[in-house]
Amino acid sequence: MRDFARRGLAVGFFDGVHLGHQAILERASAALTFKNHPLSVLAPEKEPRLLMTADRRIAAIRSCGVEKVIALDFTRELAELPAEVFARERLSAAAEDGIVFCGENWRFGRGGEGDASLLRSLGFSVEVVPYAVYGGERISSTRIRAALEAGKVKDANAMLGREWSFRGVAFQGKGIGSGLGYPTVNFRLDGLRLDLMHGVYEVSALGVTAIANYGVAPTFGENAWDSPVLELHFIDTVPQIAPGDETMVSFTRFIRPERRFSSVEELRAQIAKDIGR
Secondary structure, eight states: OOOTTOOSEEESOOTTOOHHHHHHHTTOSEEEEESSOTHHHHOGGGOOOOSSOHHHHHHHHHHTTOSEEEEEOOOHHHHTSOHHHHIIIIITTTSGGGEEEEETTOOBSGGGOBOHHHHHHTTOEEEEEOOOEETTEEOOHHHHHHHHHTTOHHHHHHHHTSOEEEEEEEEOOOSHHHHHTOOOEEEEOTTOOSOOOOEEEEEEETTEEEEEEEEOOGGGGGGSOSSOEEEEEESSOOOOOOTTOEEEEEEEEEEEEOOOOSSHHHHHHHHHHHTTO
């Protein structure tokens, strides 16, 4: 059933759909975003490592109660549109009753010349939503990326308002975990551009808790992975996950960095400590 209190258009890129984004989206009936980050066109060398894929981001925006999500391809032609033209051609039809919700730093149009003041001069009703704050500082996608890359999962989750998650594709491993007495379900995080810290995490998949190592398993030398893999050891119940299955994995907390052990026996002892047994 439609929430008739929702009106207007929320605008932004919304990477992560964190608490600040949720405040912008909470009263909007529609949202306008871009499939690709503007810097992928304007300055590819500065394009950020995103927290989620475009499809996942659009789904997360919808989960905030937004009925319609307009996701534009950010192109060179779009970047060259004057702000007034972008407002009239792209925003007018999408903004119910001319209502727009945006963050304090939102800019649009050629060279970022457009802002809330310009929209108001064009007849839009604009509400600039204040930044959300965590730990005395404003929440941003950049700050959440930095937290995850530093292993500060609890801080990242607090700013997101939920556990950070990413969809992995299961594949058949080498059987090394089973040989250690700790069988794993292995995932490649296809599409992950974030430089997630290599290490051991508490995670969940299909509602079941697991201890996971994300990295290359350097202890095994020539048998180490060529690229980072997420290896999940389910402590009790093992969900049905077959090779090729796509599964969302949620990250609860960071336990320790990945390291090379001097022997397999030392690694086995550490794994026992990691899972609390």
